[in-house]
Amino acid sequence: MRRKPEARTSSEERVSPDKQDPKLLRRTEAKGKVTYWSVLINIGKCLLLIVIIPPFLNYASLQREGQMLVPKDGQIVDVGLGQKMHLLCKGKGIPVVVLDGPAGMSSDIWFYIQESLATMTKVCTYDRMGLGFSKRSMQNETTGTEKVWGMSTTGRMVDDLHRLLQAAGVAKPFILVGSALGALNARFYSHIHDMQVSDLVLIDPIPEDIFEEDQWKEYWLGKLVPSLQARQFSAATGLSRMLIILGAIEPSIKGEDVPEEVIQRQKYLLSNPAHQSSAVDEHYFLNESAAQVRDITKFKPLSSRMTVSAITADSFDGQMPEHLNQMVAKLQKKFLEESYPSANHVHIKGADWRMIYEKPSAISQHLKRLVNQRQAEQQSQ
Template sequence: MFVNGELGTYHVRVKGDGKVTVLLECGMMHTLHQWKYLQEELSKYAKVITYDRLGYGKSGIWTTERSTEQQAFECYDMLLALNIKSPLIAVGHSLGAYIVFQLSRLFPNAIQSMILLDPTHPTLEEHEQKFYDKLLYQFAIMMKNANQFNLTKVIPNKLINKILKTAPDNQLEMISAVKSYKHWKTVVSEWKNLNYSNLRIKDALKINMNIPLLVLTASNQSGLQLNLKKKKELLHKVEKYHIEYCETTNQGNRQTLEGHTHSTIYGNNEENAKSIGQIIKKQIELLN
């Protein structure tokens, strides 16, 4: 369905019912289809909201640059339009963790519990991820330019599916995203504003709040072919960064999920969604 807020029009999917509402906030470049399996799993226990941020999927266009602070304002705008009355758990993956973390600081009464799935962190972005981020930013610019001149129209859909290894029920959405100027314009803006977003999160980390906060860290922190020693060193650093989120509340907890990567920790298939869903279910039960 479509929801009209003060800041834009949002494509929203609501599934399930219950005394608790769960908001799932996408990572960079993703649409609400990222949450297909986890939303289905969690809808057994709660009302679950997924949505496309402005500029993504079927949501409307944006007029203000894509800092995560601005996107937190828009997330709140969407929640107001939905008129949510029940206790709200906000779950954010990757860059989406920035958005829900800012949401909790900008609107302290908006959410009652927070879960961050392998969250982005300012220090991680400024050091360990810096080179990788530059490559992705340049790739996003290339895709934006290619779509501006309709160059992606000639790419066979079968080739896109093969490269992305997309599940059959998400193929149309992924093809649409790859061949969308609006999509890549949004991605480029998010990358352009990442330094600003990092600074704002540094400020937000100084504000303490007394709400439950759970951080889940993926044990496999690199898609690169690092040796075992370097992988352990990187994981140790990421765990240290993630603990900083937990230290902003006296109800903060963190755990490392063995066998998970940054791309599986949000429940990218039925099996992973079930295991992640059981962890989130415990947080739902605390608010019931």
């Protein structure tokens, strides 16, 4: 009997690649390429949305918040040449207390101290040019001082502050208080305009020759400034706003007794690349600012009728390496002994420059004593 042919196996039924229809092969390859490119295009679209949308939304939010969050009690003062600066004064009476903050900080840094002092006299804080609600000046708007002092340096800041206080009609003489970079500004101002200042208060003052130390320059210009530049980039890309929403970044001044508008204002500035850019510049040119103060104090001594107080803490910055804090403390002590030997020295334990808002009562107590002394003198005259 004849055998039936066996059924072909599936492997036998397969057509070898070299015998497949070329058209079918091309269609299959084309389909694979289309799928591959479709995936790439979709990924590209997602990346494009991630790159474009956050900055766009951040910019739109900043435009709205910039109008809404200006302090209700504050004023935008025209200081000439098209420049406008934000000034916030609270309380009534004399002597007026003028507060100038650390590098890169807006006037909100003085919230606790201003609220405390405003119960007994007038207290004014302000935003330096480019910070907070004081806009940068345009390139064609000039007083000429930046050609001498340079932008974002103490010389220019003091000129801005002088024009601001003149335009706002702040009563003189006043008590001038500065912290860190603000202390450099306060010293410069007091030596130049000595008749306008009755008392000079230096909080955590920066030694003039600190940048002569290589370790300090390496830390300040090699680590701190780049970290601030990264923060500026984060604000420009909208990443800061996203991190704030997620709770990864929080305002420095917070608590039950801090108004919601102050908290929102800090979030606005953390997300504002213009504010962050000015903060970078103030830190970058701090060496030049210190040199300007050193020169001006040699050129024009401080008035003998002016009292000087220095308020220091255990460390300059608790987030800084300990050996650098020790270096600053040593230079700070030397500079105060040489420049202001008769200064009243107040030391606050367990604090650094953040004592302005972390331990404000200790600073407020000293300032209140100064105010009481000046008010008693005025009443006795």
